[in-house]
Amino acid sequence: MQQLQLKRRFVNYLPNLFSDLLKIACVLVFIFPFYWMIITSFKTYGEAIQVPPTLWPKNFTLEAYHNIFSMSISFWQYAQNSIIVTAGVIILQCLIMIPAAYAFAKRQFVGKGIAWAVVISALMIPGTCTYVPIYMVMAKAGLIPSLWPQIIPHGCNVFGIFMLRQAFKQVPDELLESARLDSATEAQIVLRIMLPMAKAALITICLFSFIGTWNSYFWPLVMTNNDKYRPLTMYIERVQDADVGNKWNQVMAANVLLVGPVLLIYLFASQKIIRAFTYNGVK
Amino acid sequence: MKKLVALMMALLMVASMASFAVADEPTKVIFWHSRGSGANYEVTKEAVDTFNATIGVEKNIVVEEVYIGGYGTLQTKTQMAKQSGEQPTVAVTSGVRNAILMDDGLTVDLAPYIAASNWDTSRFFDGIFYTAGNEDGAVYSLPYIRSTPLFFYNKTLADSKGLTEAPRTIAEMEAFCSKLHTVDAATGEVLTYGFEMTNDICYLQGSMLYQLGSSLGGGGEASCLTDGAMKKVLSDWTRWMDEGWCRVPTAEALGTSERLSQGMLGAFVGSCSSLGNLVPACKDNNIELGVAYFPVYDAAAPACSIGGGCIVLLKDNTDAVKQAGWEFMMYLLSDERIAAEAIATGYLPSTKTVVDNADMQAYWAENPGFKLAYDQLAWGTTEESPFWVDLTEYKTNVQNIVGELVTERKITVDEAIQRMLEDNAHIL
Secondary structure, eight states, rough: OOHHHHHHHHHHHHHHHHHHHHHHHHHHHHHHHHHHHHHHSSSSHHHHHHHSSSSSSOOOOOOOHHHHHTSSSSSSHHHHHHHHHHHHHHHHOOOOOHHHHHHHHOOTTTTHHHHHHHHHHHGGGGGGGHHHHEEEHHHTTSSSSSSHHHHGSSSSHHHHHHHHHHHTTOOHHHHHHHHTTTTTTTHHHHHIIIIIHHHHHHHHHHHHHHHHHHHHHHHHHHOOOSSGGGGHHHHHHHOOOOOTTOOOOHHHHOOOOOOOHHHHHHHHHHHHHHHHHHHHOOO | HHHHHHHHHHHHHHHHHHHHHHHHHHHHEEESSSOOOOHHHHHHHHHHHHHHHHHHHHTEEEEEEEEESSSHHHHHHHHHHHHHHHOOEEEEHHHHHHHHHHTOEEEEEEEEHHHHTOOGGGGGGGHHSSSSTTTTTOOEHHHHHHOEEEEEEHHHHHHHHTOOOOOOBBBHHHHHHHHHOOTHHHHHHOBBSSEOOOOOTTTTTHHHHHHOOOOOOOOOOOGTSSSSSSHHHHHHHHHHHHHSSOOOOOSSSSSSSHHHHHTTTTTEEEEEHHHHHHHHHHHHTTTOEEEEOOBBTTTTTTEEEEEEEEEEEBBOHHHHHHHHHHHHHHHHHHHHHHHHHHHHOOOOOOOOOGGGOOHHHHHHHHHHHHHHHHGGGGEEETTSSSOOTHHHHHHHHHHHHHHIIIOOOOOOOHHHHHHHHHHHTTTT
């Protein structure tokens, strides 16, 4: 009887088998580079370049991390810059993006269509075209020896304005009208009605901004001329000593330190995104 | 009235104190360099710290070192800095880039500084000193971190095959490396390739061109393409690969140094700066590392390329800052400093006089491989002279075509040379 039940369950499951195997294969493909990065960071240099490679450190060591933290280059200085720049960009984006998206979604004003077209057209300008002009502007403003060139140019997130506008448009006008009848100010409407209802979009935009800014390499490379203002991505570039060959264990250890916060935040935020997407606020 | 006089006196006092403070302010020298981490950065930082604590205190100068990136990034940033008014005082540069910066009007002719300080430039090897821009009495760059290519081999494997003497000529190298080549008799699988040479047209193949009395290109002429030298070098190289004992160079995470230390490669030619990592990596794997001169076509006429970086003084600075930058440059290029740099990093001491330095002598006694690289400076040449503004484009074109020839094996040697002539016709 039990065997029959097992057989029946297996037959029922059979159509899902291929799909599940495919999912597992996909997960392995995506997870393996992270696994490789982490285990290589715990290997000696010799084992890190060994052929055939080892899938688990033979001599588990913290040597690479020790070397990184004992360098004359301050890891914490770079980490601090990454945190300030990332937080600064997200705060500035929210300050600009939320009122802009609200205005474009729910307010009527002269030239709204043209203003929207101008905002959207910014999406079509390749970022690389802006590097030199923005560098020149920042240099003329005397801001190169500061963190501002990494924050100010990213303050206006056009894609974010677009996404948030779409989310705000989903909110029924009746909710806003009833709030106004209850004497709510525009700021209160945005903070207490619009944002909670567009939480999913806002969190997603902030998460993308966080990942983009945290992992940004080329922009700070152009905009900084001093270690005092450089982020962690440039620290990794420094750890590589191309003249004498890459110390792969140290490069991977530095990568673990760079990617760790992104993974942690993603793990927490991904749950919130799912929860936020399932919440629509309208019964 | 009294109040007015008091106010004026107070203002005068403040102004005099401010001027005193300004006069006391140390002259700041910004040093942009390419030495990001490891021994290279540590030794740079130590140099700056020592300067600041000694000459800096004495002459009221403070040097701030800033890592910028590789030579290409350094050049671009220095050019951009001119536009933005953020120029450093002293910067590391390399090869033809010295001349590009000179051509852009960014760098200072150091000849007057050298004369005023009575500074002896004859200490430097001619092959290093007379680089792009340093012509007709002008001195736009000074040799800083330099290197020459060496022949590295697995001595443990060589000894086991009865190869007791390292090759000196290319003919000897062919015999030596083909014997190092090891194949599994049962499966036919290659266990150890006898030799590998990466596609580094300016440095490695460029050295071979010099040995044949030619050069990759200088002054807008690419004689090697028409005098048979390039054909000889590429024909030899492709023949070695066809014979099987020479590995086809491919872009992989593991470089030639790593492959040799893993026992996958019998020998290779590469920069002496590889020694820093190669020595401990081979020791870790119980491989004795053999080091020899870069093999030459004719032992009586040795030649090789000299690679590495120079330092330049940037124009957009006040006279006082430029003078302070010059003080720092002289310090960096003192024999004591040059010896310390070489011992710490594997780069070459660029002066003839460093042979008298006791630390250097002791180090060479313990590490004879480094001495070999230094000896080669006597017959080495920097490839970027005479200055030719299109040299970078020409080199890139040639290197790409060589890649098609040796890696992809899509074209013949003759076709490759024809393509080099055609693709560079507009700049030759």
